[in-house]
Amino acid sequence: MRLYIRLFVCTTFLSGCYALPVLAEQVKNCLPAPPAAWTAEQAVVFALARNPDSHIVETKIAEAAAAAEMARAADYPSLDLVTEYGQT
Numbered sequence: 001m002r003l004y005i006r007l008f009v010c011t012t013f014l015s016g017c018y019a020l021p022v023l024a025e026q027v028k029n030c031l032p033a034p035p036a037a038w039t040a041e042q043a044v045v046f047a048l049a050r051n052p053d054s055h056i057v058e059t060k061i062a063e064a065a066a067a068a069e070m071a072r073a074a075d076y077p078s079l080d081l082v083t084e085y086g087q088t
Contacts, residue, residue, distance in 0.1 A: 035042050048054045 034046060038046075
């Protein structure tokens with residue numbers, strides 16, 4: 001059993017070592033290239049695309065919206081069904 005776990009961990013690690021540089025290259029290719037002359041709008045778009053903090057904030061906003069929806073769900077009506085079966 002331990003051999004399978006070690007094999008799984010080693011395989012996962014090695015495949016991750018291969019896949020991460022490939023994924024990083026794909027992400028780098030998706031980002032917009034810096035323009036030769038900057039406008040205010042281009043600067044903002046470029047900064048938001050390259051700044052990891054903006055992605056973290058977007059995730060936290062989505063998380064807060066989901067938490068608010070869960071809090072509102074407590075006010076929704078609920079329906080409970082209970083059944084019993086007895087044999088004499």
